[in-house]
Amino acid sequence: MTMTTTTYSDDVMCRPRAGTLYDVLELILDRGMVIDVFVRVSLVGIEILKIDARIVVASVDTYLRFAEACNRLDLERDSGSTTIPELLGGGVAKSVGKRKVKRAAESVGDTVRKAVGGGDDEDTEEETEEQEKPRRRAPARTSGTKRRRAEA
Amino acid sequence: MADHGLYVYAVIRSGQPLPANTPAVGGPPAVPRILREGAIAAVVSDAPPQLRARRRDLLAHQELLLALSEDGPVLPMRFGVVAPDEQTLRGQLAEARTRHLATLEQLTGRVEFNVKAVAAQNALAALVREDPEIRKLRDDARHRPGYAADLRLGEAVAAALARRAAEAGTRVVRELTALAHAVVAGPDVQGCAVNASFLVDRDDAERFTATARQLALTHQERAELRVAGPLPCYSFVADQAPAPTAVM
Numbered sequence: 123m124t125m126t127t128t129t130y131s132d133d134v135m136c137r138p139r140a141g142t143l144y145d146v147l148e149l150i151l152d153r154g155m156v157i158d159v160f161v162r163v164s165l166v167g168i169e170i171l172k173i174d175a176r177i178v179v180a181s182v183d184t185y186l187r188f189a190e191a192c193n194r195l196d197l198e199r200d201s202g203s204t205t206i207p208e209l210l211g212g213g214v215a216k217s218v219g220k221r222k223v224k225r226a227a228e229s230v231g232d233t234v235r236k237a238v239g240g241g242d243d244e245d246t247e248e249e250t251e252e253q254e255k256p257r258r259r260a261p262a263r264t265s266g267t268k269r270r271r272a273e274a
Numbered sequence: 275m276a277d278h279g280l281y282v283y284a285v286i287r288s289g290q291p292l293p294a295n296t297p298a299v300g301g302p303p304a305v306p307r308i309l310r311e312g313a314i315a316a317v318v319s320d321a322p323p324q325l326r327a328r329r330r331d332l333l334a335h336q337e338l339l340l341a342l343s344e345d346g347p348v349l350p351m352r353f354g355v356v357a358p359d360e361q362t363l364r365g366q367l368a369e370a371r372t373r374h375l376a377t378l379e380q381l382t383g384r385v386e387f388n389v390k391a392v393a394a395q396n397a398l399a400a401l402v403r404e405d406p407e408i409r410k411l412r413d414d415a416r417h418r419p420g421y422a423a424d425l426r427l428g429e430a431v432a433a434a435l436a437r438r439a440a441e442a443g444t445r446v447v448r449e450l451t452a453l454a455h456a457v458v459a460g461p462d463v464q465g466c467a468v469n470a471s472f473l474v475d476r477d478d479a480e481r482f483t484a485t486a487r488q489l490a491l492t493h494q495e496r497a498e499l500r501v502a503g504p505l506p507c508y509s510f511v512a513d514q515a516p517a518p519t520a521v522m
Contacts, residue, residue, distance in 0.1 A: 128342055143329070143332055143333055143336060145388065145390065145500055145502040146336070146388055146502050146505060146508075147332070147384075148460065148461045148463050148469075149388060149460065149461075149471070149505070149508040149509060150332055150335060150336060150352070150353045150508065151327065151332075151352065151353050151354075152352070152461040153352065153460075153461070153471075153508035153509045153511075154350045154351050154352035154353070154506075154508045154511060155285070155349050155350065155351050155352060155355075155511045156351070156352050156355055157282070157351075157355060157357070157366055160282070160356060160357050160358070160362075160366075161355075161356045161358065162280065162352070162354050162355055164355070174424065178336055182425065184428065184432060185424070185425050185427075185428025185429045185431075186421075186425065186431060187397075187433055188422055188427070188431040189415060189423075189424035189425070189427040189428035189431070190424070191398060192398065192402060192408070192412050192415075192428075192431060193412065193415060193424075193427075195398065195399055195402055195418060209438075253459035268300050
């Protein structure tokens, strides 16, 4: 139980500099001053900001995964080491803290890449960098169990 | 020269300098400059052709605003505002001068913090421990396993996680409001139980961050807090002064 404490204090990330983009994209695109008579770049097609993979989507599939995880929970021994990202298919999360940062970075890349409609221009440098990290999107129903077994 | 118009980053006071070595939008990056019109000024650069919300350009916009914020109050523009030409922009600045100066005055020495609450990472065990209804559904699903039982359980879990995150987020917003001059609800973000921006004295920024950290610990089994800041005051430049407690 107490083990999670440090992780969580790290989770309050105040990032005022480069890389902030991920958590404030919707402010940059939706807030700030506009001048009605001026042209504004078209943002049509931008799918703004998805917070990690932790979105609790209302779907049968999600419900069944939650149920499975719930049934698997051993409240005596297992103090909640199954994280929601794992449940939602986040893959093998070894260090939640570090991984989260990386995942956040990936998501920005994703969102923004969608926003720019695929890399058909000089953004190739960023693209390459992002694509080097293998994406793990495969359903990972059992990863939580595996991880605990490995650690036991 | 500015065939594609002038990209506008911010409105500032005329006396404020342009920070050195700041990137502007475009590839290759344009050079930002200041367009002074009486007591106020606009920070602009030539707009690139085919401006879109690229990562590079979003970052340039944000970085330039952050750098500007170091030296004085800034009215940040939304990403992607382009004036057709210098004359039109000057006309607009002159026309809105009084309003802009008033807002600049209001934002002097203040920064924005954005706080989001999403369902907590380790929420599941805590939820099952603390919620009798979930426990009952879980017992049902164990004793009489089946698709329907699992579906009922899973649906209840999803709803409960979202509800708990929202409740915790609301409490956090209430606590943090005490440290802020104004609070506004942020735009809807999928997966976010709460999204709120706070206008905070720059001198109070550390205290705000420390308090947020403490609250994150307190509510860790219900919500995960994501705090960003200090930021340019994106959410506090509307023409009308924001209502002090417009969030909940």
